Amino acid sequence: xxxxxxxAHSDPGPSFFHFAQSVGIASSERTNTVExxxxxxxxxxxxDAGVVMVGDRQATGNYIASRDVRKIEAADRFTAxxxxxTAARGIEFIRMAQLSFEHYEKMTDSALSLEGKANYLSPIxxxxxxxxxxxxxxxxxxxxxxxxxxxxxxxxxxGGCYERFDFATIGSGTPFAESAxxxxxxxxxxxxGALELGALALYEAGDNDxxxxxxxxxxxxxxxxxxxxxxGFQELDVDDVAARFRSINDRxxxxxxxxxxxxx
Amino acid sequence: xxxxxxxxxxxxxxxxxxxxxxxxxxxxxxxxxxxxxGVLLVAExxxxxxxxxxxxxxxxxxAGAGKYNEFDRLREAGIRWAxxxxxxxxxxxxxxxxLANYYAQHLGxxxxxxxxxxxxxxxxxQLGNKIRPTKLYRIAYEGTISxxxxxxxxxxxxxxxxxxxxxxxESLHSxxxxxxxxxxxxxxxxxxxxxxxxxxxxxxxxxxxxTFLRLTDExxxxxxx
Numbered sequence: 001x002x003x004x005x006x007x008a009h010s011d012p013g014p015s016f017f018h019f020a021q022s023v024g025i026a027s028s029e030r031t032n033t034v035e036x037x038x039x040x041x042x043x044x045x046x047x048d049a050g051v052v053m054v055g056d057r058q059a060t061g062n063y064i065a066s067r068d069v070r071k072i073e074a075a076d077r078f079t080a081x082x083x084x085x086t087a088a089r090g091i092e093f094i095r096m097a098q099l100s101f102e103h104y105e106k107m108t109d110s111a112l113s114l115e116g117k118a119n120y121l122s123p124i125x126x127x128x129x130x131x132x133x134x135x136x137x138x139x140x141x142x143x144x145x146x147x148x149x150x151x152x153x154x155x156x157x158x159g160g161c162y163e164r165f166d167f168a169t170i171g172s173g174t175p176f177a178e179s180a181x182x183x184x185x186x187x188x189x190x191x192x193g194a195l196e197l198g199a200l201a202l203y204e205a206g207d208n209d210x211x212x213x214x215x216x217x218x219x220x221x222x223x224x225x226x227x228x229x230x231x232g233f234q235e236l237d238v239d240d241v242a243a244r245f246r247s248i249n250d251r252x253x254x255x256x257x258x259x260x261x262x263x264x
Numbered sequence: 265x266x267x268x269x270x271x272x273x274x275x276x277x278x279x280x281x282x283x284x285x286x287x288x289x290x291x292x293x294x295x296x297x298x299x300x301x302g303v304l305l306v307a308e309x310x311x312x313x314x315x316x317x318x319x320x321x322x323x324x325x326x327a328g329a330g331k332y333n334e335f336d337r338l339r340e341a342g343i344r345w346a347x348x349x350x351x352x353x354x355x356x357x358x359x360x361x362x363l364a365n366y367y368a369q370h371l372g373x374x375x376x377x378x379x380x381x382x383x384x385x386x387x388x389x390q391l392g393n394k395i396r397p398t399k400l401y402r403i404a405y406e407g408t409i410s411x412x413x414x415x416x417x418x419x420x421x422x423x424x425x426x427x428x429x430x431x432x433x434e435s436l437h438s439x440x441x442x443x444x445x446x447x448x449x450x451x452x453x454x455x456x457x458x459x460x461x462x463x464x465x466x467x468x469x470x471x472x473x474x475t476f477l478r479l480t481d482e483x484x485x486x487x488x489x
Contacts, residue, residue, distance in 0.1 A: 002366065003341050004344040005341045016347055020348065103343065103344075106320070
């Protein structure tokens with residue numbers, strides 16, 4: 001690539017996506033249908049000091065393509081982005097989002113607001129989903145540094161962006177995860193409560209949806225759990241996550257396999 | 265009938281060089297220097313928002329002297345080039361030398377073929393790691409690129425500042441010593457530069473991927489105390 005200089009009227013400004021399109025390094029829009037693995041259940045729950053996110057680790061095609069995919073990534077220090085849908089496009093989408101936020105910050109010497117980040121992703125999702133069958137639905141959660149609250153933004157297939165004030169889920173496990181969240185969500189959740197509810201909702205999705213991977217005690221692979229707070233994006237360590245899922249699993253066994261038995 | 269006057273290439277180059285030098289001399293100068301843990305960039309800049317020093321990539325910084333609008337466009341092109349190259353290949357494939365060469369080509373083209381030469385002098389600094397060395401590339405208005413071993417001075421008063429900085433250069437190790445020397449070299453014997461008129465940035469490993477840090481006025485005063 002040569003030095004990308006622009007006239008004032010054709011300058012793409014601080015948007016990395018528009019720059020990448022203008023030089024042809026972003027993926028082209030028309031594609032044929034190809035079989036590719038898709039990614040599955042991610043949950044975000046708001047609580048008093050931020051947002052908890054829980055995501056499964058399985059990529060599913062006609063069979064299980066991978067058991068240890070990371071579907072939640074830090075887009076920057078205070079923002080997490082998760083993907084469902086076509087894995088290939090989802091991973092590219094995360095890279096594009098991470099780079100776009102950093103690019104904007106370097107170009108303008110100021111960080112985008114959380115709402116600005118959420119809105120920026122809308123047309124990128126729209127262009128992808130309305131022009132290819134390789135659908136991607138992301139979920140954005142972050143700590144809003146100017147308003148000092150955790151916020152969650154979900155998207156529809158056409159790129160519409162909606163703020164959720166309680167919780168949000170994406171992926172094929174949504175009906176099961178959402179049911180658990182609806183029963184367990186309270187407005188005064190603390191960190192522990194939000195982590196417990198998120199883990200439980202993911203457990204339910206993994207239990208009922210064949211494309212969602214629940215805790216894998218055989219291989220010691222567990223869903224990803226992260227918090228986004230004033231301290232930024234923090235991932236729980238695997239022993240902590242394992243203990244939470246083991247306790248849910250034990251309760252399910254003790255209740256004789258009845259679904260309601262997982263609730264405390 | 266139109267009149268064509270012959271102008272010798274020597275005369276043309278001389279005129280253009282004089283024009284560019286005059287433009288650059290109108291702006292204030294800046295110093296870049298390596299210290300024991302990284303690279304320091306100091307500019308005399310009364311504006312707190314129109315930056316002369318900027319982050320380009322994880323281990324690369326940019327500095328400009330001369331006409332703001334001209335070097336700022338080069339800065340933006342550099343960020344785009346670096347982010348685009350890292351997106352296409354890998355983050356570790358983004359090399360300051362390649363960027364410095366592109367800048368040199370562009371400045372050289374503008375000097376010989378443009379309506380007027382760019383009235384800027386720029387610097388591309390790279391913090392070294394296992395795969396690349398620490399580098400300071402100074403690129404002049406006509407596209408001359410120089411690989412400065414320890415420190416570089418940009419701007420109108422460069423010769424005098426370079427001499428003042430070089431006088432103590434051997435004994436400099438820490439960020440504090442290097443910054444103090446750079447600021448007194450910029451100021452000269454009869455002048456004191458207020459902290460609020462200094463713009464300071466460093467490239468230093470702090471355990472994160474991005475190494476550029478802009479120092480606040482408080483941090484600068486603390487170091488200069």
